[in-house]
Amino acid sequence: MTAVRGQDRTLGNRAASATLWGGVNMALGRVVQFATTIIVARMIAPEHFGALAVAIVVQTIATNMAELGATAALARGNGDPDKIAPTVFSIALVTSGVMTAAAVALAPALAAAFDDPAATPVIQVLSITILLQGIGAVPSTMVWREFLQKPRVVVDLCSLVTVLVLVVPMALDGWGAMALAWSRVGGQLVAMAGYWIITPKRYAPGFDRSVAVEILRLGMPLAMANLVVFVTLNVDYLMIGRMLDPTALGLYLLAFNLAGLPSSVITAVIRATAVPTFGRLFAEGTLGPLAARFVTGVSYCAFPISAMVIALAHPLIVTAYGGAWAPAGIALATLGVFGATRILVELFADLSVGAGRTVWLFWVQVAWLAALTPALFLGVTWWGIAGAGIAHATVACLVVIPLYVHSLTSVLQTTAWQLLRGSIPPLAAATVAGTAAWLATQGMANPGVALAAGTLVGSTLYVLLTFRQGKQLVTDVRGLLQAKGAVSAPSHAGTAGSAGTP
Structure with missing residues (x-):
């Protein structure tokens, strides 16, 4: 039974x-x-x-x-x-x-x-x-x-x-x-x-x-594709290590990890179920209509966090790690933009794997690396570790996301507007909230106080600006997850369950 x-x-x-x-x-x-x-x-x-x-x-x-x-x-x-x-x-x-x-x-x-x-x-x-x-x-x-x-x-x-x-x-x-x-x-x-x-x-x-x-x-x-993407995400370390010095590389590593914290948390939560879920939904023919909801939900959660990281980069670094790490603040501010785009990129990659589009996934990574390498060289040459963040954000927005959208609209039988439109309101609201947080902290000498005040101002404003969308999103997600009989578990689940599946 x-x-x-x-x-x-x-x-x-x-x-x-x-x-x-x-x-x-x-x-x-x-x-x-x-x-x-x-x-x-x-x-x-x-x-x-x-x-x-x-x-x-x-x-x-x-x-x-x-x-x-x-x-x-x-x-x-x-x-x-x-x-x-x-x-x-x-x-x-x-x-x-x-x-x-x-x-x-x-x-x-x-x-x-x-x-x-x-x-x-x-x-x-x-x-x-x-x-x-x-x-x-x-x-x-x-x-x-x-x-x-x-x-x-x-x-x-x-x-x-x-x-x-x-x-x-x-x-x-x-x-x-x-x-x-x-x-x-x-x-x-x-x-x-x-x-x-x-x-x-x-x-x-x-x-x-x-x-x-x-x-x-x-x-x-x-x-x-994994090889190329991880070379892509680490070629900046190679360039900074050779073009600058180990101290700059250490500062950049800290800033990169902190900027990527929102994306790593959110994508890891998604990946707890993403590929198995997307693979089964694609087999059932329902992944296309649902993909836009995933994009909207991820954007709603991710963009305000990245906006706060960008706006409060300096007080965040100094409060968390001490004054010795303050030079990493400028890199954190530029990398925060990439942190936001990377969340969408990771979701698109999981959708591609779920849809079995791994060959196209590989070529997207190749194009990413080809565009990023010269961009990083110019960015690091002109602006040091901050230039690396600018290069990452520029290439992700202008090259990587458009390529993924082109691939997914083809295999999922949807349009770019249908896939992305739900991310536009959170992006606009996060931009306004981040700007307000930055302005609110100007002139504050204590980094801890600035961090707390900026976070309060920015998060409150974001919630007010997106309240209706957030409420609707919660309703949609709850209805999706509580749907009965939409997609049945595979037949081997009972066998696995007898071995320990809850």
Whole structure:
């Protein structure tokens, strides 16, 4: 009887529950992560953040290539995991091992490319996380696929607490960037173990050639797109490291992470359910009509946060990290614009994956990188770290978003106006609210007071300007998530449920 009820649960209800717990997960995770960054920033010098930035670039690119996009076939939710998972596991295990070995061996050359030899041991230590993520690729994807966000909260929180427990004594003991690297390894190890514990079903490595061909047909374009997008999002570190100095790179890393906080939180909440949900909605033929609602909802939540980051960049940096990091404020202000656009870009990417449009996704990333590289060179040359933010925002608005909209309107059978019109009122209101917050804080000497006053003025004005749209949005989302029988859960959900799916 339990299995039958599990099969009868609608996709909307499962997604609603997973999104709620995904939001809780991200809120707790970001609080811990933000606190960790504040603590560590007051213990180590900006140049140590520069060495970490170099290592993160290498680790991120290698990690997102390590399983060749194979987990996408498992995550989309419209295939049999018993048939797919063993082959995915084998691919992830072999490729992550190769990537880890390559990162360790090439660390000196990679550090030299960034003109920061001190980053060599940091790269080598962080490369351990590549192998750990490969080992945990299938369990973490099954947790994602089956909407197990509630138990995932515990796993991710334990991972973040592990990072905090390790990094503080190491930083106090003078480990510098190595404290940040080893603490991330510890956190990844805890996360990997946790996913293995909560996964609805455990799989051993295996290999089916016909399955591998199908997996790689979908996954390789996505893996290549991931490679290009992460090069795109990290080429600024390379240029700043070579054109400026490690201190500037450390300041920029802090500003980039803070500017990207709204997008990382919101997109992570969405991605708790996005690809499995979008894949199933696309298969049912209902993704097109609903895509505009997703764009509207994301814009309504994201734009005012980014507006406050832009308007209150200086008091935010000084209040959180101290006066030594004040020069990062100008970079944060320009990167805040990119933070807002990046949220839409990430949503469009998830819609593309859900619709199976991975080849086009790859070419969008190629165009993004081709346009961004010269823009970054000019921006950094003319305006330093602030110029990098200007380049990011310009290319995202003029190149990346138009390309995604062109692709999605074709595959989802909608128009650009229908897709984007819901984002225009939040954008206008956020612009007005941000301007008011900035004006309200001019002349305030105390950064903490300025931050509090600006946030109060800006957020109040935004709520007043968008009250009707916000009320309607809440009604629409509630109706969407509570709809009964709109899209049924896949038939294997009952089997998975008997193994632990709530």
